[in-house]
Amino acid sequence: MADVSTLPNGLTVAYDEVGAGFPFVLLHGFPHNRSLWAPQTSALIEHGRCIAPDLRGFGESGREGPYSMEQYAEDVVGLLENLGIERAVVGGLSMGGYVTFAIWRAKPQLVRALVLADTRPGADSPETRRKRLELIALARESGPGAVANAQISGMVGATTRAQNPALVNGLHQMLAGAPVEGIIGALQAMMDRRDSTELLPTIDVPTLIIVGEEDALTPVKESRAMHAAIPGSRLEVIPGAGHCSNLEKPAAFNHVLGEFLSALNYA
Ligand code: MLT
Numbered sequence: 330m331a332d333v334s335t336l337p338n339g340l341t342v343a344y345d346e347v348g349a350g351f352p353f354v355l356l357h358g359f360p361h362n363r364s365l366w367a368p369q370t371s372a373l374i375e376h377g378r379c380i381a382p383d384l385r386g387f388g389e390s391g392r393e394g395p396y397s398m399e400q401y402a403e404d405v406v407g408l409l410e411n412l413g414i415e416r417a418v419v420g421g422l423s424m425g426g427y428v429t430f431a432i433w434r435a436k437p438q439l440v441r442a443l444v445l446a447d448t449r450p451g452a453d454s455p456e457t458r459r460k461r462l463e464l465i466a467l468a469r470e471s472g473p474g475a476v477a478n479a480q481i482s483g484m485v486g487a488t489t490r491a492q493n494p495a496l497v498n499g500l501h502q503m504l505a506g507a508p509v510e511g512i513i514g515a516l517q518a519m520m521d522r523r524d525s526t527e528l529l530p531t532i533d534v535p536t537l538i539i540v541g542e543e544d545a546l547t548p549v550k551e552s553r554a555m556h557a558a559i560p561g562s563r564l565e566v567i568p569g570a571g572h573c574s575n576l577e578k579p580a581a582f583n584h585v586l587g588e589f590l591s592a593l594n595y596a
Contacts, residue, residue, distance in 0.1 A: 331389050336407035344382035344390035346406065348374040351441070353418035353590060354405065356425030357383045358447070358573075360476065360507035362388030365422065366580035368387055369586065376590040377418075382408055384428065385392045386511025387580025396514030398522045402431035406439060418590065420444025422575060423547060424515060430525035433532065442535040442593055444586065447572050448543050449551040452524040455523075461516045468512045468572075477504035486571025496576060506560070529558035536562040537589040538583060541570030565590065 331343035343365055347370050357365040365382040383390035385404050394400075405428065407418055418441050421429035426448025455462065468476050480514055481501050482490070489496055534561050538540055540552040549566055556564035565585040570577040 331383070333389075334411045336404060337501040338403065339391075340385060340393070340404055340407075341391040342404060342408050344380055346369055346378065346380050346530055347371070348376070348378045349594070350377040352378040352380060352412075352414045352416075353420065353444075354409065355379065355444075356405065356419070356421035356428050357381070357384065357387070358423030358425050359519065360387065360473070360480070360504050360512050362503060362507070364388070364503060365573070365576065367555070369552060369575060369583060372579065372583045373587055373590065380408070380412070380417075384425075384511075384515075392430055392508050392510040392514075394510075394514055396518045398427050398431040399435065401428040401518065405432060406436055406520055408469075409439065416440070416441045418442045418444065418593070420446065420586075421448065422446040423448050423572065424452065424519060427519065427522055427525070430528060431522075433535075433552070434523075434525070434528055437531075440534055441588070442537070443532065444539065444589070445555060446536045446582075447541060447547045448573055449547045450525040450529055450555060451551075452522055458520050458531075461489060461520045465513050465516050468509050468516070471507045472487050473507050473509055473512060474505045476507070477501050480504055482571050484516055484543055486545075486569065488508055488543060488569040489571060489577045491564060495578070499575065500573065511566055515559045526558070529555060529570050530560065532559045532562070534539050535589070535593060537561055537585065538564045539585060540566055541574035541577060542568050543571040544574065546572045
């Protein structure tokens with residue numbers, strides 16, 4: 330069962346917390362929930378205090394607006410403050426990465442290190458914005474199941490699609506269970522998000538970039554460009570994984586994340 334925290338802004342946030350020691354927070358993508366990180370929260374327990382929240386509108390967190398990357402960032406910062414955490418490793422996958430950039434922009438002093446998984450720094454192109462509007466209409470007219478049907482094939486790589494139908498079905502269930510308010514709010518927040526490319530050279534904390542080799546939504550070339558722009562960053566490309574690299578190849582993902590966390594000097 331989730332832990333629950335009520336933020337100063339009134340939002341109720343559900344989160345999983347395991348382990349002890351230095352905190353690291355993991356932010357899910359769209360339209361996921363905190364269970365995306367189940368393969369990490371269980372395996373990385375010896376590396377610190379892992380906190381995986383449901384972002385506003387997803388899982389068991391409150392669904393009221395407003396929705397924006399800045400609002401998600403404020404929610405995560407509020408949760409960490411409620412938990413008495415002054416500094417944490419902050420990581421996110423895809424949309425969780427967009428939130429991670431917003432946290433870096435708003436409160437860099439909170440960030441001990443960054444993990445950017447299957448994400449990109451850029452804002453939406455006009456074509457992507459058009460697709461998001463179509464997805465908003467689909468969510469309104471046909472509900473989360475239709476959004477899940479539209480999204481599922483891009484969520485995983487060809488290897489997973491061919492070899493692991495159980496994983497694809499489980500992920501489809503997660504997507505189809507997303508609340509419609511959260512789906513629409515997140516799509517609007519992603520459409521309106523700022524371009525974070527100019528932030529990359531300002532990142533002066535250890536940064537791990539992870540991407541599935543078969544990621545079609547945030548392709549490897551985006552991660553290579555981030556790696557080139559973030560001083561001293563480390564890039565890991567996970568073979569046989571697509572967009573949800575942490576779910577598709579958990580052992581490889583946990584190996585690089587665990588190594589990164591244990592190499593940090595927590596003093
Ligand atoms: C995600 O997984 O969070 C989404 O694919 C991000 C996006 O649509 O830009």
